[in-house]
Amino acid sequence: MGYDPENPMQDRITDIGPPHYEQFLPPVIKKNFGKWLWHEIKKPGVLVHKAESGDECWTVRVGTPRLVSIEYIRELCDIADKHSDGYMRWTTRNNVEFMMDSEDRVQPLLDDLASRGNKFPVGGTGAGVGNIVHTQGWVHCHTPATDASGVVKAVMDELFDYFTSHTMPAQVRIALACCLNMCGAVHCSDIAILGVHRKPPMIDHDNIEGLCEIPLAVASCPLGAIKPAKATTSDGREVKSVKVKEERCMFCGNCYTMCPSMPLADPEGSGIAILVGGKVSNTRSAPKFSKMVIPFLPNTPPRWPETVDAIKNILEVYAKDALKYERVGEWAERIGWEKFFEKTGIPFTDKSIDDYRLAYDTWRTTTQFKFTSHIK
């Protein structure tokens, strides 16, 4: 049995979609589906949900590195078999949740998790730093400007105590995308770590004819900086290629996505930008974008100290200064961005002033501002 290469269409099954979720719901969830009354976070990483029936669902939330082996998944299965009737789920922020029908089962699970070294940190709830959502980086992607799992590990090691506690003014959502394609959609995060390039694409005239559709490469540039052009290969052939008006490049990398002969990643040119103050929820204020406050930090593996320090600084200034419930962006807007830069000590540069489309919306058109140390 199994797939027969001689008969690829034999017994072929397609378009069956995902398995129905209902079969994976823990009994207490299934019984009380849609009948929940309230919840409480008993301590970081431990939640209880109360149902109309009087039933309780106790949840233990565990942070994971997202990039995990099947050995790790099997260990989670062992834990679930032992403590939560074999059921578990993942959150949108790469945490695993074990759900149980009584409080008695919580402590044995916590003890078990703690006995397994640093593999299963409990936390990621309430007014703390949640798990970082992130992309592939150098471990499995062709367009990144930085790594993902390595940076995340370095940052989470340093912010670990904030993952396992509720000491922030509100929840802090950190996300990392290793290039502007933003598979991780970091653009609405409290703190976004974004891989950026700073050198225009190189053009591999020797291979461009075989690898690229020239019109697609030309059309890929949002600023019209790529034009068709004749070029000479290293063995003297004249080929149809492209040229790039380099001073017009904003390093988005879309050309490389469309044309493998236009790589732009570089050890010195590529690195990390930090954007802050975004949010997704509609709570109090509307969802908002993260704003670029640090345009570039170098790639410094294995621990990216500049990036880690920058994030820790922003986080700690925020934690000290913001009001209860205030997200990073709400805090920055209340005190004013000029105060944000002053309090965090982050130098303000022209790179933080928008000059792309819709830029005017971000320019200040009032005489209301604060006299911070920026004004000499």
Add this chain to the structure above:
Amino acid sequence: MAKHDTPMLDDLEKGPWPSFVTDIKKMAEKKPECWDILGQLELSFKDRITHWKHGGIVGVFGYGGGIVGRYSDQPEKFPGVAHFHTVRVNQPSSKYYSSKKLRDLCDLWEKYGSGMTNFHGSTGDTVFIGTTTENLEHFFYDLTHELNQDLGGSGSNLRTPACCLGKSRCEWSCIDTQALCHFLTNHYQDELHRPAFPYKFKFKFSGCPNDCVAAMARSDFSVVGTWKDNIRIDQAEVKQYIAGEYPPEGGAHSDRDWGKFDIQKEVIDLCPTNCMWMEGDELKIDDSECTRCMHCINVMPRALRPGKVQGATISCGAKAPILDGAQLSTMIVPFVEVNPDNDYEEVVDIIEKIWDFWMENGKNRERLGETMQRVGLPRFITEVMEMDPLPQHVKEPRSNPYVFWKEDEVEGGWQRDVHEFRKRLDLV
């Protein structure tokens, strides 16, 4: 035995956060190609650049998505990862699993892949990292026949839809996000597996305006649960909060002394519409002024609940910055019924209107939000959605006077005779 020296990666085995390096090393004991993942990654750490080439087109027969080709640019040094494709498997709604299901998936991936995964990809799929072209059909055959599962989306198609945990364990969810997500994923299998769109298209479903799945930020079609009637208040429980019997925001602030709970300061004054007040010891809400931001409900979950007339708000066009800059979803349909009994007729109808328009008008690699900007919101609302424009569609009315009047909106039309016009002038 480690195959390559990885001093930089070894440093990432230290520290309190779980180490992916330790995990990959453990996997490598069974799957030696994982040593080459570490070897190549160490080289990237040293060179500060990726060593993966542009993906080639690989897939399973009859599907245009679900597999992403991946090749090393150092195949001689790291033969184990020379061909190392990604397989996206469509996750169950809200990512609930049994250990049986997970063990089956693990066994399948041990047989046909590297053993490394992402739980989960950003879009929501269960992602399996690292296999060869010849293994793909075998993997797919066993996945569909033995595990009763299917691939997810990639490329210019409907991407794998995703949802928050909805009514399964949340008291605030106004719609059954899981059922809706599951239904639409199955309803649109052809659109998911066979790319026919201008670019990617994402569905995300959140049960309430807290939007835990970030639908408003990252999906072309964002469904967010809401309600039309009054917030349900339990005055006895309000008193308990005021008395300090319950922790605010369900205990979210437990490790810091913020002082005694102050309902005026922490709830009433933070209401964005100032629609709440105390009358004696009773909390009052003018629900006609409420914009359903969730703050008061989040802070006092035992006392306040969303109303009972529940449905969803549909917003469209969110995307990350490539190319015209990031967009949040724009509110389009204030309230729809989300009804499984008629196969979610209202939601399906809206989706198909949008797709008909976008497939006709969208340019190559243009997300819906960009097409909406290009044709303009007035046209999108009136012609595509066939709706009356509402003040809710905008934050504020336009401030420029450049209205694109249509000829039939102007008395007498646009055809005029310039000679007649001159004649009239001469008379003056």
